[in-house]
Amino acid sequence: MRAIDSCRVPRVCLAAAFLTTIGVRYETHAVAQDPHPVVGIVVHNNADFPAFLLDTSELLVTRIYDRAGVTLEWRSARPTPERDRLPPRTVRILIAPPSATFSRLPSADVLGFTPAASGHHGGIAYVLAARVEAVARGYQVPRGAVLAAAMAHELGHLLLPDSSHTPTGLMRAQYNQADFRHLMRGELLFAPGEAGSLRAGLTVEGQRVAFK
Numbered sequence: 001m002r003a004i005d006s007c008r009v010p011r012v013c014l015a016a017a018f019l020t021t022i023g024v025r026y027e028t029h030a031v032a033q034d035p036h037p038v039v040g041i042v043v044h045n046n047a048d049f050p051a052f053l054l055d056t057s058e059l060l061v062t063r064i065y066d067r068a069g070v071t072l073e074w075r076s077a078r079p080t081p082e083r084d085r086l087p088p089r090t091v092r093i094l095i096a097p098p099s100a101t102f103s104r105l106p107s108a109d110v111l112g113f114t115p116a117a118s119g120h121h122g123g124i125a126y127v128l129a130a131r132v133e134a135v136a137r138g139y140q141v142p143r144g145a146v147l148a149a150a151m152a153h154e155l156g157h158l159l160l161p162d163s164s165h166t167p168t169g170l171m172r173a174q175y176n177q178a179d180f181r182h183l184m185r186g187e188l189l190f191a192p193g194e195a196g197s198l199r200a201g202l203t204v205e206g207q208r209v210a211f212k
Helices: 012-030 051-065 081-085 128-138 141-159 177-184 194-211
Strands: 038-045 071-076 090-096 122-126
Touching: 012 141, 038 051, 038 141, 051 071, 090 141, 122 128, 122 141, 128 141, 128 177, 128 194, 141 177, 141 194
Parallel strands: 038 071, 038 090, 090 122
Antiparallel strands: none
């Protein structure tokens, strides 16, 4: 996921985001009666972001996935009794501090990444704290919105059967300032069709776990 200079983005991007929102709202309403698959999210806050910032970001991400028909259950990486009750499908988000080093350095404009190839990521995604701070300052948007965008996008890579980028919606490869503001208003969602794919993949996976 990348953040790009909003000055270079044509105004038509806003219209595309608006049309995407309409499509996803209709799809979500149509499947509102289906049982929601549940995904556990364990957050490793290695950057020591304050609790209120994590809470804000998690609420924004939860809203996006709830509109797609998926329930998220958040957990801290700290040992607690509730860690023993994680859902069968659980993934991890590691918020990396500025001091973190990687065998392959991400591009300078990347906010987060999911290592390895699709289907072989080990259930973990990374969010780069220094990039979150820089984008929030540069675009003059709340840190919580930038952190939420990065987490929601990388979760999509972990959970979607086809984790590739899309031309519109949450899984776009590049974000601009308007996208972060759309997210705060609950208008940055999965593109039409993705929500169904997300639920279907999680449902099939849950059935496999149940038969083990």
